[in-house]
Amino acid sequence: MPTIHDVAREAGVAPITVSRVINNKNYVAEETRKRVNAAIQRLGYLPNSLARSLRSHKTHILALVLADITNPFWTTVARGVEDAASENGFNVILVNTDESEIEQKRHLQAVLEKQVDGLLLAPTGDPFQAIDMIRAQGVPLVILDRRPPGPLAVDVVRCDSEGGAYAMTQYLFSLGHRAIAMMCGPCGVSTSDDRVSGFQRAYQAAGWTPGPIQYGEFTVESGYAMANKALEATPRPTALFAGNNFIAMGTLKALRDAGLRVPEDVSVVGFDDLPQALVVEPFLTVVSQPAYLMGHKGNEVLIARLSGLAPETPEEIILPTQIIQRRSTAAILPQ
Amino acid sequence: MPTIHDVAREAGVAPITVSRVINNKNYVAEETRKRVNAAIQRLGYLPNSLARSLRSHKTHILALVLADITNPFWTTVARGVEDAASENGFNVILVNTDESEIEQKRHLQAVLEKQVDGLLLAPTGDPFQAIDMIRAQGVPLVILDRRPPGPLAVDVVRCDSEGGAYAMTQYLFSLGHRAIAMMCGPCGVSTSDDRVSGFQRAYQAAGWTPGPIQYGEFTVESGYAMANKALEATPRPTALFAGNNFIAMGTLKALRDAGLRVPEDVSVVGFDDLPQALVVEPFLTVVSQPAYLMGHKGNEVLIARLSGLAPETPEEIILPTQIIQRRSTAAILPQ
DNA sequence: CTGTTAGCGCCTTCAC
């Protein structure tokens, strides 16, 4: 593997001149530039970005730390992040925490050691420790999707979970539903908590007692289990509210296995849409979140900070959600 | 950001001793080790992996270059690769080519500059140039999913596309189908070519003329267009064979829009299954490929090479496919 | 417009 010195010798110039050609910095005579480029071609030279970054203190790498890349919601967020990165000459390292605080810490350490220029984090559990560790290294940070507790000390880009859940619950009310079972992700994760809050606020506004609430995991298995539990209640809920797309999948499977029809016997609503490439005929009524936009916008905020273009005080950007009405919900007669 | 020197000063030792503690190399007195670790804690020191790698000529990073990470097939492959990496202390950089040779070259260069220890490549287009570039840098390489043309000069781990397509075509024959339209990905990509070959071989074995063959893209849109074209034929094909999961999705959408029922009016089969988390009730009859295993095994082969444990001559590992029979296929009466 | 010098933070090599 040739180095910059080999190229310099081959072209009859000093190494720094090669460096300037590679980086398009300072003026280099047209003829010199040609000689250098020819030498680069001849030797098949590729700059060593390790050495380059060590010297320049810039890696042009950002890290995206999220819960679960097998979830299409996160795949879409990742796409948004990567596109914004590409547009600005950055690469993205992607790591999965699987909602484990230990994994999160391990991965965070690993990417910090790699000297990433910035970090996008969808935090698992209590984010204070994580944020502190990142701060201590002086690495710019944007929190994605989830709301850190306490006063705002960091940029946040997320969706309006509370408002979305509120609106969806009201929509179910408008169809005549009143016994709605809420099945959410882990308690303590802000997206879970906010969706539950929105659900409860809608009931409060109506002056009713909220339906049963369960906390679980953002997985198909957990959704399956929670739905089965919810269906045991007497009288049976007339609608099930799934806290994310995987919980909705588990819920639909549980209903199928229980021999119940959707929406004739039970209405089902969820959070997060599925990409149109993955479904032939969209069926589920959902609170849709702008996943791609969140990723893209989040990274724009981060890159603005890196470039010193960002405002002094941290921003919190809350993107609106939207109800997409499909065939998994039906009106019921008032009792 | 503290360096190894700061830690050394804090602990009252030489930098090299800190290095030995971090790397668990050579013997370090228990008491010294404790002092050093305490200093590391106090300063919140994280080793700079750039400097480390520059010196040690090892990054512990592998690159996975594939066509399209939004496809669940590739997501699953990536999971297999990442798990095998984790198990062996490696990280994975993941890059998308979107089936573009230009993007492939650009990305390949970028990851080579990052000094990755090894490469897993699902090549797009003619892989010779790519393989040469990688070889020139002396970076170990495993080809994934696709069969490079010509004699075997590199490790390959892939699935038996030809055999899978052959078996599926025979299965359709056994249901009485004879007018089967094949809709595949790009001509020149070995998985496309092999699936077409298997399809043709089945017809040859039966002594019949193969049904119409179309080459397109591995996308929903392309599947939609190819299916519409296939349906124009007179007489209409009784079965449609989709070359991958996205083409199958497009096909099903086209049939829905054309008002045709599956399988009553037309049978549909595909290649690649969808993860069970993404479908409530699996419907499509498919040739299922062991995507996770391919990724995992592929990376094991690569890591074995890195460790010098691999055999001298390149290996070609061909994993078997499997027909999963579901509700998108029906028997038709012989004419 | 081009070159010299020095050092990024760490680890290899050799010494004791």
Next chain:
DNA sequence: GTGAAGGCGCTAACAG
């Protein structure tokens, strides 16, 4: 068991 010297490949800072 510990340390000193030197260099991995590149570019910042300063000439000229």
